[in-house]
């Protein structure tokens with residue numbers, strides 16, 4: 001059992017704010033931010049696709065919690081999903097919906113692979 005970690009963040013509007021980090025927090029906190037922008041961040045978890053040029057990241061997810069956010073959704077732990085250069089704070093139902101769509105897209109990719117296999121087979125005749 002490890003002792004709870006606390007960190008102090010210097011804010012622009014509320015001076016020094018002491019925080020207790022959740023277990024999953026990396027413990028790295030940006031200083032000199034507005035208190036509402038303080039966030040606990042988990043490590044990035046990239047999802048990659050294999051390509052001829054090597055693995056390419058198509059999504060990055062990370063646990064996050066913003067204890068003083070004005071948006072109450074962000075005050076409980078959520079997963080921030082990076083798609084392209086934008087981040088999308090996502091809850092449990094949203095993650096399940098994304099996973100369902102990814103599974104459907106995997107099937108679309110398999111269908112495209114079956115088409116390609118047929119075309120390649122025809123090309124050999």
Ligand SMILES: [Zn+2]
Nearest residue numbers: 021025027040
């Ligand atoms: Zn933290």
